[in-house]
Amino acid sequence: MANSAVENRPAGNRQAVVQRYVDILTDAGLKAVFGDQRNKDVLIDMLNVILPPHRKVADITYETTEIPGFTLFNKSVRFDLRCRGEDGRQFIVELQCYHQANFFRRCVLYASKAYDMGSQRGDGQAYEIPPVYFIGLLDKDMQDVQRFSLGDSIISEYTFREKTTMMVPDETIFTIFVELNRFGKKLEECETLLDKWCFSLTHINTLEKLPDGLRTEAFERLFQACEIARFEPEVKLKYEKEMITERDYYNMLNTAKADGEAKGRAEGLAEGEAKGRAEAAKEMKKLGIAWDVIFKATGLSEAQIAEL
Numbered sequence: 561m562a563n564s565a566v567e568n569r570p571a572g573n574r575q576a577v578v579q580r581y582v583d584i585l586t587d588a589g590l591k592a593v594f595g596d597q598r599n600k601d602v603l604i605d606m607l608n609v610i611l612p613p614h615r616k617v618a619d620i621t622y623e624t625t626e627i628p629g630f631t632l633f634n635k636s637v638r639f640d641l642r643c644r645g646e647d648g649r650q651f652i653v654e655l656q657c658y659h660q661a662n663f664f665r666r667c668v669l670y671a672s673k674a675y676d677m678g679s680q681r682g683d684g685q686a687y688e689i690p691p692v693y694f695i696g697l698l699d700k701d702m703q704d705v706q707r708f709s710l711g712d713s714i715i716s717e718y719t720f721r722e723k724t725t726m727m728v729p730d731e732t733i734f735t736i737f738v739e740l741n742r743f744g745k746k747l748e749e750c751e752t753l754l755d756k757w758c759f760s761l762t763h764i765n766t767l768e769k770l771p772d773g774l775r776t777e778a779f780e781r782l783f784q785a786c787e788i789a790r791f792e793p794e795v796k797l798k799y800e801k802e803m804i805t806e807r808d809y810y811n812m813l814n815t816a817k818a819d820g821e822a823k824g825r826a827e828g829l830a831e832g833e834a835k836g837r838a839e840a841a842k843e844m845k846k847l848g849i850a851w852d853v854i855f856k857a858t859g860l861s862e863a864q865i866a867e868l
Contacts, residue, residue, distance in 0.1 A: 579765050579766070579788070580767070580768055580769075580787060580788065580789070581764045581765055581767060581783065581786040581787055581788065582764070582765060582786045582788055582799065583764075583765035583803075584657075584761055584764060584765070584786060585657055585697060585699050585740065585761060585762070586657070586803065587657065587802065588798075588799050588802035588803045588805075589765075589786075589799070589803075590655075590657045590697075591799075591802075592791065592795055592798070592799040593785050593786055594639060594655070595639070596785070596795065597622075599781075599785040600620060601781060602778075602781045602782050602785045603620065603641075604617045604618075604619075604620060605778040605781065605782070606757060606782075607620075607641075607643075607653060607695075609753055609754050609757050610695055610715065610736060610738060610754075610757075611653070611693060611695075611736075612717075614647075615643075615645060615651060615693065616645060616646045617643045617644070617645060617646075617653075618643075618644050618645060618646045619643070619644045620641045620642060620643050620644070620653075621641075621642045622639055622640055622641040622642060639653070639654065639655040639656075640652070640654060640674065641653040641654070641655065649690075650690045651690045651691045651692070651693065652674050652675075652678060652690055652691070652692045652693070653692075653693045653694075653695060654670060654671055654674050654692065654693070654694040654695065655695050655697075656670075656694070656695070656696050656697070657696070657697040657698075663696070664718075664735070667694050667696055667735050668694075668718075668733070668735060670694065671692050671694035671733045671734075671735055672733060674692045674694070675689060675691075675692045675732065675733050678690045678692065689732075691731040691732055691733070691734065692732070692733050692734065693734045693736060694733070694734065694735045694736065695736045695737075695738065696735070696736070696737045696738070697738050697740065697761065698737055698738065698739050698740060698741060699740045699741050699762070700741055714738060714739045714740065714742045714743050714758065715736060715737070715738055715739075715754075716736070716737050716739065717734060717735070717736045717737075718734070718735045718736075719732070719733060719734045719735070720732055720733070738758070740758055740761060740762050743755075743758040743759070743762060745758075745759065747759055747771055747773045747774070748773065750773070756773075756774060756779065759774075760774060760779060760782060760783075764782075764783070764786055770783045837858040837859060837860055838858075838860070838864075838868060840858055841854050841858045841860055841864075841865050841868055842868050844858075845865070845868060
């Protein structure tokens with residue numbers, strides 16, 4: 561059973577609480593865990609759940625790079641993963657965990673850049689270019705993408721297809737989104753390996769220990785990799801500093817949103833009241849009621865009443 565501390569938290573709500581495990585759906589958490597090459601096996605475990613069946617990863621070599629301007633923090637971590645499949649073929653995986661306006665376009669842009677880099681590293685004249693899979697781990701709605709019914713699936717995939725037959729002429733660029741905001745299962749409801757990974761990614765920062773329902777080698781490795789006390793001192797210090805920055809950002813964003821909503825409600829109420837007074841004054845004028853009575857009843861000025 562899952563620890564009783566687990567709750568369905570609102571997407572993007574990062575609470576500044578003492579916790580045992582990192583919040584892996586933050587820039588700082590993703591970098592601290594998957595940016596450490598000692599956790600390469602954990603990353604491979606996760607990728608093999610998300611990627612198509614014919615793209616199982618056997619080994620990876622990767623670089624961790626920061627992309628200027630990719631998020632509202634002005635930079636964001638991105639993993640450039642050079643993968644060797646179980647069939648020996650090479651392909652590239654780009655991994656991101658942020659979402660903002662025009663996120664889909666940005667993902668396509670960076671997947672295209674990775675594809676272009678593949679042509680430069682390989683035989684560009686023969687176009688022997690390894691395919692690129694861009695994976696986005698999202699805990700917010702993709703508001704900039706036209707929605708359609710995915711049923712119970714939380715994974716969506718976009719690539720080049722022929723419109724009528726839906727045929728994929730070649731394996732080139734794929735953008736895959738894992739929409740964790742749509743995942744609401746309790747641990748006891750998780751039947752598939754994907755379900756359990758989604759539960760872990762969504763709730764790990766609220767847990768006090770590895771739940772019995774996740775006691776397999778893969779999840780034991782994940783929880784060990786996410787345990788803050790196991791971090792090297794410099795990694796722990798960097799993670800904590802970056803989390804402070806992210807929490808401050810989300811607090812400012814939420815405050816600005818609340819202030820904007822309050823202002824909108826106040827402006828809407830005032831506008832509604834003004835329209836109501838104007839309509840009342842019109843009817844009173846039609847009935848020939850004295851202007852001084854209309855003044856007192858509606859609070860409108862003589863000029864305002866004359867314009868009605």
